[in-house]
Amino acid sequence: MNLEQLLPTVVFALMAGLLIALALVVVTSRSVFRSAIALTGALGVVAGLFALMGADFVAAGQLLIYVGGIMIIMLFVIMLSQRPMAKADRQTNDQWLWGALFALAVTCGLIVQFRAVYRGIFSTTVSMPTTVSIGRLLLGDMVVPFEAVSLVLLAALVGAVYFGLDYEKPQ
Amino acid sequence: MTLSLHHFLMLSAILFGIGIYGVLSRRNILGILMSIELMFNAANINLIAFNHFLYPNQVWGQGFAIFVMTLAAAEAVVGLSLVLAIYRNIKSVYTEKLNILHG
Numbered sequence: 001m002n003l004e005q006l007l008p009t010v011v012f013a014l015m016a017g018l019l020i021a022l023a024l025v026v027v028t029s030r031s032v033f034r035s036a037i038a039l040t041g042a043l044g045v046v047a048g049l050f051a052l053m054g055a056d057f058v059a060a061g062q063l064l065i066y067v068g069g070i071m072i073i074m075l076f077v078i079m080l081s082q083r084p085m086a087k088a089d090r091q092t093n094d095q096w097l098w099g100a101l102f103a104l105a106v107t108c109g110l111i112v113q114f115r116a117v118y119r120g121i122f123s124t125t126v127s128m129p130t131t132v133s134i135g136r137l138l139l140g141d142m143v144v145p146f147e148a149v150s151l152v153l154l155a156a157l158v159g160a161v162y163f164g165l166d167y168e169k170p171q
Numbered sequence: 172m173t174l175s176l177h178h179f180l181m182l183s184a185i186l187f188g189i190g191i192y193g194v195l196s197r198r199n200i201l202g203i204l205m206s207i208e209l210m211f212n213a214a215n216i217n218l219i220a221f222n223h224f225l226y227p228n229q230v231w232g233q234g235f236a237i238f239v240m241t242l243a244a245a246e247a248v249v250g251l252s253l254v255l256a257i258y259r260n261i262k263s264v265y266t267e268k269l270n271i272l273h274g
Contacts, residue, residue, distance in 0.1 A: 005173050008174050009173065009174055012174055012178065012179075016178075016182045019182065019186065020182075020185055020186070020189070023186055023189040023190070023209055024189060026189075026193065026205055026206070026209060027189055027190070027192055027193030027196070027197070027202070027206055027209075032199055032201050032202060035201075035202060035205055036201075036205065039205050039208060039209070042209065042212070043208070043212065046212045046215070046216060049179070049182075049216060049219075050215075050216075050219055050236075053179070053219050053220060053222075053223040054223055054227075055219045055222070055223065055233050055236070057233065057237075058215075058219060058233050058236050058237060058240075061237060061240060062215075062240065065240050065241075065244055066208075066212075066240065066243075069244060070208070070243070070244055070247045073247065073248065073251055074201070074204070074205070074247065074251060077201065077251045077254055077255060078201055080255060080258075081201070081254060081255060081258040081264050082264075089198075089265075090198070091197065091198055091199060091202065092196045092197065092198065093196060093197070093198050093266070093267070095195065095196070096192075096195070096196035098195075099191070099192055099194075099195025099196040100192050100195075100196065102191065102195065103188040103189070103191040103192035103195065104188065106187070106188055106191055107184055107185055107187070107188030107191075110180075110181075110184035110187065110188070111181050111184050111185070114177045114180040114181050114184060115177055115181065117177075118175075118176045118177040118180055119175060119177050120175055120177075121175055121176040121177070121224050121225070122173055122174070122175055122176075122224070123174070123223060123224055123227065124227070125227040125228070127223075127227075130230050130233060133229075133230045134230050134233055134234060134237070137230050137231065137234045138234060138237070142234050145238060149238060149241050149242070152241075152242065152245055153241065153244075153245055155245075156244075156245035156246075156248050156249050157248075159249045159252070160248045160249055160251075160252040161252075163249070163252040163253050163255070163256045164252045164255060164256070166259065
């Protein structure tokens with residue numbers, strides 16, 4: 001076992017542990033603000049996993065869109081919509097135990113299936129920069145969903161402005 | 172031990188399960204939205220992993236991951252503005268307070 005084979009495994013193990021710990025903080029923390037901070041870290045670790053799998057463009061996009069965009073909006077909304085002293089509130093509903101059992105069942109089923117089907121498939125090629133080929137794909141074979149998603153983004157923009165309007169204030 | 176495809180898939184399955192637990196157990200709408208983001212990311216890890224290990228000379232999985240991220244951004248923006256509208260109306264972000272259709 002040489003260092004070149006060992007290093008990705010060690011990096012993956014570290015990132016996997018960190019990701020699971022941060023995700024558990026996201027779903028169990030009492031403070032929503034702390035959840036959002038942990039989610040920011042988890043999304044950053046996912047970007048690291050993308051980079052580990054040679055997806056450099058998607059890793060950069062993950063950092064820009066998720067960590068830089070979505071999480072900032074989410075932190076703004078949390079600060080706009082939380083009452084003071086909301087930390088004392090209980091954050092789980094009455095069905096949390098059944099939810100935990102269901103999630104555990106789904107996770108175990110998926111893990112058993114993945115272990116049975118996809119064991120021993122290793123990466124053989126050296127990762128290359130992917131930006132050029134992603135650009136050719138998006139404006140070539142994927143051009144119809146690319147244009148459709150621009151319409152979806154326009155609709156989301158109009159919808160966000162519409163729902164964000166405050167009707168109570170006099171014009 | 173060399174990294175294989177099923178390591179990444181098992182990690183994403185665990186992440187997906189944590190997200191399911193968050194969606195089912197949170198009272199707070201913002202907590203539910205954050206758990207949904209976790210599940211989106213589990214799906215993205217799967218897409219990139221299949222792309223990397225099974226079809227290393229193509230980038231279709233990465234293209235789909237970009238679309239998933241775009242739609243997650245659209246969903247988050249509309250969802251968060253809905254949360255703000257709900258908070259303005261009923262002064263709460265807890266799901267059990269959203270029962271005005273209950274009669």
